[in-house]
Amino acid sequence: MRALKLLGLAGATAAAVFLGSAAVGAVPAEASINPPSPAVPAPVHAPPPGAPGGNAPDPGSGNLAPTAAGTPCSSSARACIDLSANRAWLLQGGKVQYGPVPITHGRKGFLTPPGTFRVSFKDMNHKSSLYNSAPMPYSVFFNGGVAFHQGSLRQLSHGCVHLSRPAAQNFFNTLQTGDVVQVVP
Numbered sequence: 001m002r003a004l005k006l007l008g009l010a011g012a013t014a015a016a017v018f019l020g021s022a023a024v025g026a027v028p029a030e031a032s033i034n035p036p037s038p039a040v041p042a043p044v045h046a047p048p049p050g051a052p053g054g055n056a057p058d059p060g061s062g063n064l065a066p067t068a069a070g071t072p073c074s075s076s077a078r079a080c081i082d083l084s085a086n087r088a089w090l091l092q093g094g095k096v097q098y099g100p101v102p103i104t105h106g107r108k109g110f111l112t113p114p115g116t117f118r119v120s121f122k123d124m125n126h127k128s129s130l131y132n133s134a135p136m137p138y139s140v141f142f143n144g145g146v147a148f149h150q151g152s153l154r155q156l157s158h159g160c161v162h163l164s165r166p167a168a169q170n171f172f173n174t175l176q177t178g179d180v181v182q183v184v185p
Contacts, residue, residue, distance in 0.1 A: 065094075066094065068080065068089075068091050068094045068095065068096065069094070069095065069096070070089075070096050070100075071089050071091065071096065071100075072184045073089070073091070073182040073184060074116070074180075074182055075091070075093075075094030076094075076180055077091055077116070077180045077181065077182040078090065078091055078092070078119075078174075078175060078179035078180050078181065079091070079119075079142075079148070079171065079175055079179065079180070079181040079182070080099075080181075080182050080184070081103065081105070081112075081161055081181070081182070081183040081184065082100075082184055083105055083112060083114065083183065083184065083185055084184075084185060085100075086102060086103050086104065086105070087099065087100035087101065087102065087103060088100065088101055088103045088148070088161065088163065088167070088171075089101070090170065090171065090174050090175070097174070098167075098170055098174070099167075101163060101164065101167040102153055102164070103153070103161050103162060103163060104151070104152060104153055104154070104155065104156055104157060104161075104162040105156065105157055105159070105160070105161050105162070106156060106157055106158065106159040106160070107156035107157065107158070110156075110157065110158040110159045111159065112146060112157075112159050112160070112161060112183060113143060113146070113159075113183065114183045114184055114185045115143070115182075115183055116180060116181070116182045116183075117142040117143045117180070117181045117182075117183070118142065118177075118178050118179065118180060118181065119140055119141070119142050119175050119176065119177050119178060119179045119181060120141050120142060120143075120144075120177065121141050121177060122139065122140050122141070122172060122175070122177070123136075123139045123141075124137065124138060124139075124172065125137060126139035126147070126149065130145075130158070131158065136149040136150075136151070136160070137149060137150040137165075137168060138150050138163075138165075138168035138169055138171065138172035139172075140171055140172055140175050142181040143181075143183075145159070146159050146160055146161075147160050147161070148160070148161045148163055148168065148171045148172075148175075149161075149162065149163065149168055150162070150163060150164070150165050150168035150169075151163065151168075
């Protein structure tokens, strides 16, 4: 919590960030997608590429990492999502390993939040706990109830990142708990 105070976070904001970081690697009791609430702070994230300080912080060192060639994301990211271009990549050592692949993401009221996150858990046969047990095959969760998973590339989601079946399988098989996922607006 002391580090959060140094970042200027206090009270409920610090508690939310602290609790969110403590849950990495654990399967939440209720893995679901909840719409953003004004009472819950937005995730802490770096400014978009091109803005002053636009490179995302390297999660391991606190230093700025250069942008991965051909993507809008930091070279320290393992997965990159470009919401405005509806594309995603897998990266390794700052180089594109797979992609770009087409995606769909959150609809109005359920927007996919930008930021830098870590993979928290994976579930090959996940079922939604909020949306009538909707299937979410090859789920890779990286921001609470937000995940990459196989889904429609024509219909917007409730916040998750939809991938084709082959792409979802590749993301599922490649990403590991703790890997960095960067989502740019």
